[in-house]
Amino acid sequence: xxxxxxxxxxxxxxxxxxxxGAGVALPLPHGRGSQVRIRNRGTVDVSIEFGDKAxxxxxxxxxxxxxxxGFAPGAVEFQTLQQNQRFVSFAVASGAPxxxxxVGTGD
Numbered sequence: 001x002x003x004x005x006x007x008x009x010x011x012x013x014x015x016x017x018x019x020x021g022a023g024v025a026l027p028l029p030h031g032r033g034s035q036v037r038i039r040n041r042g043t044v045d046v047s048i049e050f051g052d053k054a055x056x057x058x059x060x061x062x063x064x065x066x067x068x069x070g071f072a073p074g075a076v077e078f079q080t081l082q083q084n085q086r087f088v089s090f091a092v093a094s095g096a097p098x099x100x101x102x103v104g105t106g107d
Contacts, residue, residue, distance in 0.1 A: 007035055007078055007106035014102040016041075023056040023087035028103060035080050035106050040071040042098030047071075047091040052084040058091035071099070078106075 017024065028034045040046050047068040049058040061067030068091065071077065090097045 005106045007037060007104050009037070009102045009104040013104065014100055017088075017090055017099045017101070018096055020058075020090045020092050020097055023051060023054040023089045025054065025087055026101065026103060028081065028086050035078060035104050037100075037102040037104065038071060038075075038077050038079065039100040039102075040073055040075045040098070041100055042096070043073050044092050044095040044097070045070055045072055046097045046099055048099070049089050049091075050079075050081055050085040051087050051089070054087055056087050056089045058089040060091050060093055 013027065015024075015026070026036070038048065047058045047060045047070050049056055049068040059067040061070065068089075088101065090099060
């Protein structure tokens with residue numbers, strides 16, 4: 001049985017996003033999946049989508065229609081990304097997002 005390692009941020013690997021829109025490339029290491037810490041610093045709900053192309057678009061879920069994962073104001077979450085998920089996109093119903101994403105490693 002292997003030891004579970006806590007999240008460890010890569011040096012200078014926190015990025016702050018304050019505009020909704022199309023995919024932004026994250027500097028993820030090649031050859032393996034990476035972990036990210038997502039922190040919604042803002043005052044509005046934010047929908048976030050990770051994908052393999054710069055054209056990835058976050059979609060706000062609506063009644064009966066699936067959408068991207070949502071993050072409430074103040075939320076902090078850790079996620080493991082697939083090797084090809086190198087882009088991230090944000091959507092908000094109103095206002096502007098204020099999200100930090102930190103790239104790192106761990107289990």
